[in-house]
Amino acid sequence: MPYISNSEQDIKQMMETIGVSSFNELIANIPGRLLFEGDLKIPKALSELEVDALVNEIAAKNKQGICFLGGGSYDHYVPAVVDAITGRSEFYTSYTPYQPEVSQGNLQTIYEFQSMICALTGMEVTNASMYEGGSALAEAALLACGHTRRNKILLAATLNPRYRSILETYVRFNDLELVTVPEEGLTISPERLASLIDDETAAVIMQQPNFFGHLENMKTIGELLSGKKPLFIACYDPISLGIITPPGEYNADIAVAEGQVLGNRMNFGGPYIGLFSAKQELVRKIPGRIAGIAQDTKGQRGFVLTLQTREQHIRREKATSNICTNSGLLAVAAAVYMSLIGRQGLVDIAELCLQKSHYLAAKLTEIPGIRLAGKQPFFKEFTLQFDGPVAPVLEKMNSNNIFAGIDLAKYGMEDRLLVAVTEKRTRKELDLYAEIMQSTLIG
Amino acid sequence: MNYTQLIFELSKPGRRGHTIPECDVPERPVEELLGRNHLRRNAAPLPEVAENEVVRHFVALSQLNHNVDKGFYPLGSCTMKYNPKINERLAANSGFAALHPDLPEQFVQGALQIMYELQQDLLEITGFTAITLQPAAGAQGEFVGLLLMQQYHRNKGRDRKTILIPDSAHGTNPASAAIAGFKTVTVASNPGGMIDLTDLQSKINDDVAGLMLTNPNTLGIFEKQIPQIRQALDTVDALFYMDGANMNALFGIVRPGDLGFDVMHLNLHKSFSTPHGGGGPGSGPVAVNEKLSEFLPGATVEFNDGFYYFSDNGEKSIGEIHSFYGNFALLLRAYVYIRSVGAKGFRKVAESAIINANYLLARLKEYYDPGYQGVTMHEFVLSAEKQKQRGIKALDIAKRLLDFGVHPPTVYFPLIVKEAMMIEPTETESKESLDYFADAMIQIDREID
Numbered sequence A: 001m002p003y004i005s006n007s008e009q010d011i012k013q014m015m016e017t018i019g020v021s022s023f024n025e026l027i028a029n030i031p032g033r034l035l036f037e038g039d040l041k042i043p044k045a046l047s048e049l050e051v052d053a054l055v056n057e058i059a060a061k062n063k064q065g066i067c068f069l070g071g072g073s074y075d076h077y078v079p080a081v082v083d084a085i086t087g088r089s090e091f092y093t094s095y096t097p098y099q100p101e102v103s104q105g106n107l108q109t110i111y112e113f114q115s116m117i118c119a120l121t122g123m124e125v126t127n128a129s130m131y132e133g134g135s136a137l138a139e140a141a142l143l144a145c146g147h148t149r150r151n152k153i154l155l156a157a158t159l160n161p162r163y164r165s166i167l168e169t170y171v172r173f174n175d176l177e178l179v180t181v182p183e184e185g186l187t188i189s190p191e192r193l194a195s196l197i198d199d200e201t202a203a204v205i206m207q208q209p210n211f212f213g214h215l216e217n218m219k220t221i222g223e224l225l226s227g228k229k230p231l232f233i234a235c236y237d238p239i240s241l242g243i244i245t246p247p248g249e250y251n252a253d254i255a256v257a258e259g260q261v262l263g264n265r266m267n268f269g270g271p272y273i274g275l276f277s278a279k280q281e282l283v284r285k286i287p288g289r290i291a292g293i294a295q296d297t298k299g300q301r302g303f304v305l306t307l308q309t310r311e312q313h314i315r316r317e318k319a320t321s322n323i324c325t326n327s328g329l330l331a332v333a334a335a336v337y338m339s340l341i342g343r344q345g346l347v348d349i350a351e352l353c354l355q356k357s358h359y360l361a362a363k364l365t366e367i368p369g370i371r372l373a374g375k376q377p378f379f380k381e382f383t384l385q386f387d388g389p390v391a392p393v394l395e396k397m398n399s400n401n402i403f404a405g406i407d408l409a410k411y412g413m414e415d416r417l418l419v420a421v422t423e424k425r426t427r428k429e430l431d432l433y434a435e436i437m438q439s440t441l442i443g
Numbered sequence B: 001m002n003y004t005q006l007i008f009e010l011s012k013p014g015r016r017g018h019t020i021p022e023c024d025v026p027e028r029p030v031e032e033l034l035g036r037n038h039l040r041r042n043a044a045p046l047p048e049v050a051e052n053e054v055v056r057h058f059v060a061l062s063q064l065n066h067n068v069d070k071g072f073y074p075l076g077s078c079t080m081k082y083n084p085k086i087n088e089r090l091a092a093n094s095g096f097a098a099l100h101p102d103l104p105e106q107f108v109q110g111a112l113q114i115m116y117e118l119q120q121d122l123l124e125i126t127g128f129t130a131i132t133l134q135p136a137a138g139a140q141g142e143f144v145g146l147l148l149m150q151q152y153h154r155n156k157g158r159d160r161k162t163i164l165i166p167d168s169a170h171g172t173n174p175a176s177a178a179i180a181g182f183k184t185v186t187v188a189s190n191p192g193g194m195i196d197l198t199d200l201q202s203k204i205n206d207d208v209a210g211l212m213l214t215n216p217n218t219l220g221i222f223e224k225q226i227p228q229i230r231q232a233l234d235t236v237d238a239l240f241y242m243d244g245a246n247m248n249a250l251f252g253i254v255r256p257g258d259l260g261f262d263v264m265h266l267n268l269h270k271s272f273s274t275p276h277g278g279g280g281p282g283s284g285p286v287a288v289n290e291k292l293s294e295f296l297p298g299a300t301v302e303f304n305d306g307f308y309y310f311s312d313n314g315e316k317s318i319g320e321i322h323s324f325y326g327n328f329a330l331l332l333r334a335y336v337y338i339r340s341v342g343a344k345g346f347r348k349v350a351e352s353a354i355i356n357a358n359y360l361l362a363r364l365k366e367y368y369d370p371g372y373q374g375v376t377m378h379e380f381v382l383s384a385e386k387q388k389q390r391g392i393k394a395l396d397i398a399k400r401l402l403d404f405g406v407h408p409p410t411v412y413f414p415l416i417v418k419e420a421m422m423i424e425p426t427e428t429e430s431k432e433s434l435d436y437f438a439d440a441m442i443q444i445d446r447e448i449d
Helices: A008-018 A023-027 A048-059 A080-086 A104-121 A133-148 A161-171 A190-196 A218-225 A238-242 A280-285 A312-318 A328-365 A391-399 A427-442 B030-034 B051-062 B085-091 B109-126 B138-155 B172-179 B197-203 B226-234 B328-364 B385-389 B394-402 B431-447
Strands: A152-156 A177-181 A201-208 A231-236 A254-258 A274-278 A291-295 A301-305 A370-372 A381-386 A416-420 B130-132 B162-166 B183-187 B208-214 B239-244 B263-266 B286-288 B301-304 B307-310 B380-383 B420-423
Touching (some): A008 B328, A023 B328, A048 B109, A048 B328, A080 A328, A104 A328, A104 B051, A133 A161, A133 A201, A133 A231, A133 A274, A133 A280, A152 A161, A152 A190, A161 A177, A177 A190, A190 A218, A201 A218, A238 A328, A274 A280, A312 B183, A328 A416, A328 B051, A391 A427, B109 B263, B109 B286, B109 B301, B109 B307, B109 B328, B138 B208, B138 B286, B162 B172, B172 B183, B172 B208, B183 B197, B197 B226, B208 B226, B226 B239, B328 B380, B328 B420, B385 B394, B394 B420, B394 B431
Parallel strands (some): A152 A177, A201 A231, A231 A254, B239 B263
Antiparallel strands (some): A291 A301, A370 A381, A381 A416, B130 B286, B263 B286, B301 B307, B380 B420
């Protein structure tokens, strides 16, 4: 069904008003040789009942299991209230709030979202969202190069390699140089980092907790960069900020994150939401929309999109970014999620992740042949080191419906497994994981 | 009780909106696990609000939004069509929603099948030979298209720096070109609202990497000189990009790949009925012909011997543009839409979109001057210049329309029409809904005197 309201009779009447007798008169200005003849080779239309059955049947081909995969996408719990609110068509069928009089719901929600992300990170300004963590990070790097008029970006080797790939794509034709800061024991040494900073360095990019799950020495790096020209870009995990030091407290100039963990499901990788915050002094350089408070003609509080002269629809090729569509509905989800779990809830969820991941790590490292690959503290994710390749071990775990983690072989570490534990994992599941791992390795 | 106060104003210390499970593993002191240095001094000052109050707050806010399910939303070039409910229900299926993107291919065959079939269908609809579903939005699709152009020329051992863009283009076109490392040169429109071929010819040189064209353009006019533009570009081996924001007008009527374009992006959140979500998320697949296929980003799904799998990036790929495979849950909605509309339905979509636009134009053109004469495609531009001379600007008309419960059209764009009002009714609106809007516009015109 093409979802068309008008009947043949309606269309006939409308054609009369237009003053044409056939549809083809309306496209007469398209040269005939350009017209497509015949039917598109796609399946014929299905009724809703048939589509419903078809797609549910396809969905059943995906395998369900207990998820210990992370690496930028996490199996956190999504409260029912989030679905109830984002499922309201007042939110999901509305457009970008360019017309403030009929968009106060979206504008105020974005404003609250921005305020809550500022509260979470300790940063001064936050935009209305980016596509996802990786492109948010890439835009932060571009901002830093433009702001400092320098062209070298120092990148921690402990950064999520997927974010690194996106960054490489974004800078590919911009004559910017990416320099990797090597890891030592799965974290970055601030001294080593300091030795690589020079007069061309525009930014230092660090991730906290890093890709391997470990905590970096962000305070020392923040102090190191304090008062210096290169911008400090921190990529954080929003849930971790329930208990660990936020970017605003270690002098980050720009803080970005993957916000999928704030009330959104894994959805096979998207849509997600990029969080983008910065110090006030950078506000005119940041990409994307920003909602602000204004007063209407009666002196009442209202909300509007602000500082739009940074954006593509006004500034065209001189805009700070090309972003237009962002992740609006997921900003609504994040705002509802943060409002609902609240101040103490975030602390509790973060502590559950911390306790449960340490419980599992402790059980697993009791098994001969498994140890932690790094030494620094970790939050909800950790990297295991095996004596041999991880692949056969994973196969065994998978066959027991335990998705045990991400095989780091694709990043050249075939004997390492990245394991994530969220608040959703129960002690029973953790014990089962350890038990099957034990029997896989020891027999 | 005013629930539209700020959520922070509804907050009271000690209130909880959600219960968190108790810890079921032996707990160890947090300082011991993380070290004192890493601990946050004070909890993040998030609001403290009870569950029912959170619900009332956001429901109250939602009611302040105009939305497609409430009424007419004729924003030009935004394609605010109806968003089918079955799309939403199926996208929420936990068989997809709970799927981690790093799972091995054999566990995600259903998701890969959706992506594979969607690729095939979009290629058939657009007439191209290869596609990436990775871009998260139209502007990111443009960016990918431009990087493909960079790579194409580099691969031929040359460095081209210029992208040609008509003056009627969306702002994202020049902005995307700039971040892809290009400078932009504007091509003028002719009195008919199409590209001025003489101006184009004068700007063609061996620094031109390509031209970006929205078709139908933002005036709602089909650029019938495409063969001539193609010819001009061919003289310097420049590429031809189609901004597919207005694809809704072309379904089953023409295929951009057949027209001679080398690359285009689609906006699944416009033409393929996935919701706009108050500004996103969207999805902007990029389709190309043989010239550009080897440069595409990764995450393309292939099918062989009953098994779906991701193809490897070739050496010449521009690299990844998204952490995973694009906005999968939106790809899924578009898949559901394509299955629902079916082979013959797409042409009906385009026909109805074009008839609806021409009907509105016919009803309004005596009162407001059309930006350009003649029939239109799926949208059209009116000028309020005549009204302005009587003291009422396009912006005033837009604001007055709000009193009628309809969303105003896009105003002051495209830039080449004075006091522009850009109107796109979409195929899903009924005649009554269009009449209501036309009557309101006519009444507003009468109110001026």
